[in-house]
Amino acid sequence: MKLKPLLVLALLAAPMMAHAEDIDSGKLVQIRGARTVVAEAALVADARVHGLVSQTYANEMQQDALDELKSLAKQAQKKTPDLSPITQRAIEATKTSDIAALRAIAAQLLAMEGPHGRAD
Amino acid sequence: MGGLIEITLGIMTAVGGFVDVSELVFAAQAGSRFVFSLIWVFAISTVAIAVFGEMSGRVAAITKQPVFNLMRQRLDLGPGIVALIASVVTSIITCSAEIGGTAMALKYLTGLPYSLLAGLTTLALVGIIWALPFKWIERLFGLLGLLMIVFAIATVKIHPDWGGVARGFIPQAPVSLPLKDLVTYGYFVVAIMSAVLFPYETYFYSSGGVEEQWKPKDLMVNRMVAIVGFGLGSLLAIAVLINAAVLFRPEHVDPAIIGTSALEAAIPIGKTGLLLALLGMVFAFSGAAVETGLSSAYSLAQFLGWEWGRYKKPHEAPRFTIAWIAAFALAFAILLTGIKPLDLVEWAVVLSIVVLPATYLPLILIANDRKYMNQHVNGPVSNTLGWVFYVMICLAAAAALPLYFVTQGGKL
Numbered sequence: 001m002k003l004k005p006l007l008v009l010a011l012l013a014a015p016m017m018a019h020a021e022d023i024d025s026g027k028l029v030q031i032r033g034a035r036t037v038v039a040e041a042a043l044v045a046d047a048r049v050h051g052l053v054s055q056t057y058a059n060e061m062q063q064d065a066l067d068e069l070k071s072l073a074k075q076a077q078k079k080t081p082d083l084s085p086i087t088q089r090a091i092e093a094t095k096t097s098d099i100a101a102l103r104a105i106a107a108q109l110l111a112m113e114g115p116h117g118r119a120d
Numbered sequence: 121m122g123g124l125i126e127i128t129l130g131i132m133t134a135v136g137g138f139v140d141v142s143e144l145v146f147a148a149q150a151g152s153r154f155v156f157s158l159i160w161v162f163a164i165s166t167v168a169i170a171v172f173g174e175m176s177g178r179v180a181a182i183t184k185q186p187v188f189n190l191m192r193q194r195l196d197l198g199p200g201i202v203a204l205i206a207s208v209v210t211s212i213i214t215c216s217a218e219i220g221g222t223a224m225a226l227k228y229l230t231g232l233p234y235s236l237l238a239g240l241t242t243l244a245l246v247g248i249i250w251a252l253p254f255k256w257i258e259r260l261f262g263l264l265g266l267l268m269i270v271f272a273i274a275t276v277k278i279h280p281d282w283g284g285v286a287r288g289f290i291p292q293a294p295v296s297l298p299l300k301d302l303v304t305y306g307y308f309v310v311a312i313m314s315a316v317l318f319p320y321e322t323y324f325y326s327s328g329g330v331e332e333q334w335k336p337k338d339l340m341v342n343r344m345v346a347i348v349g350f351g352l353g354s355l356l357a358i359a360v361l362i363n364a365a366v367l368f369r370p371e372h373v374d375p376a377i378i379g380t381s382a383l384e385a386a387i388p389i390g391k392t393g394l395l396l397a398l399l400g401m402v403f404a405f406s407g408a409a410v411e412t413g414l415s416s417a418y419s420l421a422q423f424l425g426w427e428w429g430r431y432k433k434p435h436e437a438p439r440f441t442i443a444w445i446a447a448f449a450l451a452f453a454i455l456l457t458g459i460k461p462l463d464l465v466e467w468a469v470v471l472s473i474v475v476l477p478a479t480y481l482p483l484i485l486i487a488n489d490r491k492y493m494n495q496h497v498n499g500p501v502s503n504t505l506g507w508v509f510y511v512m513i514c515l516a517a518a519a520a521l522p523l524y525f526v527t528q529g530g531k532l
Binding site: 040051 | 227228229230373376377380382383387390391395398528531
């Protein structure tokens with residue numbers, strides 16, 4: 001089985017394709033990561049209000065979202081300072097299960113993704 | 121009558137065991153990011169796993185040899201060792217991801233700490249493999265994994281655009297997308313193919329054929345299980361994708377937390393839906409953990425010519441027994457490092473697709489060889505499909521690593 005040519009092709013193509021991406025990719029990934037976690041927190045909080053999920057599930061999901069947001073906030077402090085205050089607001093809104101605030105933050109983050117936002 | 125029961129149980133087991141943590145994650149993300157436009161990848165990959173699964177079961181029934189034995193015979197020593205190492209590493213990483221996914225689902229059910237649940241899950245799985253005969257290990261998880269049908273019930277309840285769903289089955293490349301999204305779409309194509317065609321599935325399926333001492337009379341059961349069982353199982357993965365497109369996309373959710381997928385059942389059905397979804401995830405993921413843990417030991421034992429098989433008592437196959445217990449211990453140790461199950465899923469999927477060409481080439485060659493198979497060699501349909509899918513797998517394997525790095529694991 002000739003695996004070598006496939007591996008060589010893959011290794012050659014990686015840096016060429018990586019070079020083709022623009023410099024904001026890292027920031028975009030962070031914004032997208034924050035946006036989806038905030039949106040997930042909003043969805044869970046909404047499901048809790050409507051009695052669709054158990055308290056245990058909602059609490060654990062809330063904690064997971066907080067952990068993700070704290071990790072993103074730490075990364076943002078180093079790489080994307082303009083994202084930092086938004087993630088802080090998101091952490092507060094997640095703690096209080098403020099659905100309206102979470103949805104507003106998710107929409108703000110979606111707008112920040114700009115023309116590189118979600119495929120429609 | 122006995123044959124019909126055997127076929128039904130086999131099909132049900134295949135359906136319940138089809139969706140694992142990687143399929144759940146990628147199906148949900150594919151739906152929320154690209155609506156229905158990746159359904160065709162699930163459909164084509166399912167035909168491919170049915171073709172290769174049927175082939176590996178047939179080879180096991182006729183030659184009494186599983187896939188890794190054949191790899192050792194057909195590959196040179198160098199590529200053979202590379203394939204062995206890669207498959208064992210991939211299986212252990214996947215096993216780790218499945219145990220992590222099971223522990224996460226249990227955490228959402230009980231509220232107990234994740235690390236404790238991961239440890240208990242590992243111990244329970246080792247205990248179950250030790251105590252139960254092979255057939256019942258397979259059936260226990262496969263049949264309880266049928267709880268995942270709640271995702272399909274949810275799909276019916278949310279009334280998706282069925283015309284759009286049907287159009288999703290047509291192979292397509294959304295060229296109107298911006299380049300970055302198009303590249304990410306390409307990553308998802310490769311990742312879904314890999315998640316459906318995980319090499320451990322073939323190792324486990326063919327080793328299972330030898331464990332259960334299949335004979336030529338079992339070929340019909342094998343064919344039905346591979347075609348109908350995998351086909352229906354794939355519909356569950358497609359249901360997860362459709363639900364994500366309808367429920368998550370409008371909310372700007374691209375699921376980054378494993379538990380989010382359970383909302384697909386909770387939103388239309390309520391707490392019962394959530395409970396069934398989480399229990400289904402527990403059994404489907406832990407079933408996949410059993411398959412991957414055992415597969416790594418099967419690969420190692422078969423390549424090195426050790427005694428192997430769960431039909432033997434542990435002391436009759438001591439190195440095999442140590443190998444599968446060590447596989448679970450390693451999988452648990454990986455989780456203790458703090459790596460998230462979702463990260464493990466991504467690595468497993470990318471590594472797996474690189475291993476796939478080495479898995480399926482020897483299988484096609486043996487299945488075509490009259491010296492081994494007599495009148496049971498591949499027919500023109502399975503032969504043509506086998507080679508077409510093999511070329512697709514090679515192309516996907518070549519593209520997997522560049523796409524992973526460029527898209528940062530599909531996050532771009």
